Structures are given as structure tokens and as C-alpha cells.
Amino acid sequence: MSDILVLLDHTAAGALRAPVRELVTLARTLTDGAVHGAWAVDGAEPDDAALAELGALGVGTVHRLTSDGDLHVAAVLAEALASLVAATGVGTVLATSSFENKEAAAHLALATGAGVVTDADAVERVDGRLVVGKTVFAGTWTTRTAVRTPLAVVTLKANSVTATDAPAPAAPQVVEHATTASAGALRVRLVSRTERPATGRPDLGSANVVVVGGRGTEGDFTQVEELADVLGGAVGATRVATDEGWIGHDAQIGQTGVTVSPRLYIGAGVSGAVHHRGGMQASGTIVAVNSDPDAPIFEIADLGIVGDLRTVLPQAAAELRRLKG
């Protein structure tokens, strides 16, 4: 089976993003060949810690991908990846399902004649072909899609795979791969890119636990944050909460915000509108705290609590602290 290339998302400081561990773990199950990593050099370099982590996961080669264009521009990144695909002869490219990566995936697919599937939650090889599982219609339907082309580009949702280290870790080889962007790709100019400051909490898109506040918080996220912190989780919000300016727009979960599929989702003062459900319905366990027994979110909640979030959340946080000692 042909080799696999994994796009190595990393922070501006050069740390691997958590979902990359899932991608590499998945890649190992899809090939008996090698797993290559593509590190887009955007200022941050693959340092010793990142390389050690990648080696433990089973990445044999890390390609230090550079371009004379800005690799944050999707068309530039896609051209660089296409060049790397040609050089390595990989049959599959895996990336995390961020909007940026999906943009690059579209360009890459057209440039290389690859079938592309986004927002996958499972990938397997069936009779040589990649078969990709994903949910559609706001998480209400599941589908399985086969890729019909020799090259496949798949973006994977976070928390779809349990990341594990490889049986035989190795020190990855670092290989240079310098590329030149086309005049077409260079037409897009990245005027500025401002990284969001770290919150100290896990990333919303890949957190195992997400606690979400909606209109019911009436603007006070203290209790949502407190419970998230006890659980080591991320804080999310509905569009109403972000529109009101109670929390940054980047916290919005839903069809037009971040898609989350944590092991545990807790919605507090969230009605469960269909636009919101589209971004969280695939979560493992769903808990809802809402004062209205008819709130639609109760239809999809494993545990529904009809009550006031202002008393339920602090009580749960206090009890969890007590249990943990």
C-alpha cells in the first residue's frame, strides 16, 4: 500500500496540535508503508520536542516544507503539498478538519486529481479503496463515502480516533522540500495574521470536554468557566452569546462556528437550535442544563437537567472538587 502524508498542524510556537496525533495514529492503520509528515515552515520550526513526539507516533520522515509564498495562503500551501505528493508518491493526504485545511484540500484535490472528503470521523481501507465515514445534516445522518481516485485527500474531525504511539518508535528523518509558488497563488496577499492569545484552556476544536454557555447565562460565564476548569475542558458558546459580545466569536459552536465532537458536551442555558446542533450533535455524551423542560436540546441529551444553571453548575463543580479530594 502506498505511503501516507500527514499535514502537521502546529502552533506559532512550534508545538504540534493535538489532532495531529490522531491523524498519524490513523495513518498507521491505513498503510503498511511509511507515514510522512509535512511541516509547513511559517516561522515555527519542527523542534526536538515535536520531532520526538512524531517519532514516537511513527512518522518516518518530516518534510520541512518551504515556499517563496506565504504557506498560510491556501493556494500556496496546496501547491507546496502537490509538489510533495509528487516527490513522495503518497496515495493519501490526511489533514485536520480546520477551515484553512479544507480550503487547501479543495485546491490540492483539483491540482492532483484527488477525490476529497472533509469532516471525516472514520477512515478505513476496503478492497484497496479508502472509505470515509462522516455525518451530514447537522449530525443526524451518517454516511460512508469511497474515494474513487488513486490519490485521496481526507480531512479528519478531532476526537475521531484514539491517539496511540507506534509499536516501534524511531527518530524521524528531516528532509528539505523547497517550493516555488505560481503567479496565480501569489495573487492572494496575507496582509496580517494575528494569532489568538492562548487561554490556558484546551483548544475548543479538539478538547475532550466542552462546556457551553448560551443566552441562559445572561452574559455571566463564570459558572460555565468554573465547571470547564474543574473538568479540564474548553469553553464554548452559542451564537447568541457571541453576538451579545459576552465571549469572543471564536467560541461559537455550530454550523457556522466551530464543529466539536468531544467525549463530553455540557450545554448550559442553550436551547439546542438546529444551527447549534449541527456543530455538536456528534459529541460522545451530551448533558444539558436548561430551565425549560421543552427545550429541544433535551431531545439529544443523554442527561437532561431541568433546572437553573446558576445553581446546578456551581453545585456540580463543588461536588467534583470534593470527589477528587
Added chain:
Amino acid sequence: MKIVVCVKHVPDIQSDRRIADGRTVRDGGDGTLNELDENALEAALALVEAAGEGEVVVVTVGPDDAVDAVRKGLQMGADAGVHVVDDAVAGSDALGTARVLAAAVARVGEVDLVVTGMAGLDGLTSLVPSALAALLDVPALPLAATLEVDAGVVRVTRNLDHATEVLEAPLPALVSVTDQTNEPRYPNFKGIMSARKKPVETLTLADLGLDAALVGTSGAWTEVLESAPRPAREDRVLINDTGDAGVRLAAFLVENQLA
């Protein structure tokens, strides 16, 4: 300035959406203009109004019903519509759809800007805007939270998972917009009346000179093998807070190894 807005006719997000034979069922009669495309239309109309000149053309690809999405765009204020309808288009994947749209936009001709919604609220792949830009060979500026056009240059700001970016490119270009970009206008009575007289061109793949083998099921690079409604969650528990719900929540989390 000539702007093309690509719109999609999708099953109403509030309705019972279904898939059969790998395709979205579109016969429910509850099809509607993809909500996010209203933001695209609003953005285009506002740009033409601000420029004091120009034209907005709405383009859609889809079965007969899909013309309703074009009509809605005309009612909001667009000047003309194009509807590509051809049985051979059915079963297209995102890239196939982009191919048809690209041919339709090229046919409109001398387009300065293409505006789309950030995603279709059915498939939600977000692939079409970038693929369409690549096929048209114009720069792509997706996920615009704000956009402005000045002296032949389009500038957008976009909010990504980890960063905020400002992108710029010369026209012609493609922009996709989010629901944060603007507040779409409602068609008024005058708009609804005048929409009836606006031209809508109906085209087939042959009219576009597009090889049917490149689109539809035959041209798709991916193939939906199976689809099924997700089973309802079992063992759902609903409790009323009688003073100890927080304690019970904590116990539930510990029991299920979630805390």
C-alpha cells in the same frame, strides 16, 4: 462592477432531511435558498450600491425547483439569474458542482467578483468556494467576516480557529462570506413584483460546453456508498432539579468516567 453570486437550493434546515441512493432527497417541496447565500447576496448588493454602478447575477445549479433560489435572489435585488439544470449533474460531488458553476460564471463573462456563502447547510463541505476559484483561476478569499473593494482590490478579514487574518487580492476574485458579514435584507413588495420581469436563463451542460462525463455520478471522484439516519440516543435521562441536580450531574460524570 459585475458580481456573480452563487446560490444553492437546499432542503430546509428545519425539515426532515434525507438521503437516498447517495443523494440528498430534494423532492420534499421544502427546499429553500441556503441561508448563508442570503449573506452572499446582501454582500454583493451592498457593494454595487456603494459603487453606485454595477450588476448582480445569481447563478445556481440544480433541479427544476432550484430556480426558486434564483428567484429569491432576484427579489432581494439581483438583476438577472442563471439556472443550470441537467439530469447529468445529479450525483456531482463538491468538485463536480464547482466545475458546473465555473462554466456558468465563465458564460456570464467579464465578472469582477464572485461571492458565495461559506458553506451549503446540507453537505457543509465548504469545498466549493475554493474549488470554484481555482477552476476560474481567480484568487480565493474565503470566510470573509468583512469585505471591501477599493481601487480594484478586494480586502477581507476572516476569523479562523486560531487566528484572525486580513487577505487582499486584485479583482477578479472570489469571496465567500459568513453569517457574521451582514444582515440580509428582506425582499419588499416592489422587489417581489419587479423580480417577475427579470431575466432567468436556463442552461444545460451542452449550452455550457461542459462534458457530462466530468460531472454528475460518472465524473465524481467520490461515491457515497451508504447513508443512514443516526440512531437516536438510548437511555436518555431527564431529571428535574429538586436541589441536588448538581450532585447528580457530578455522580453521572464520575460513573461514566467523564470526570
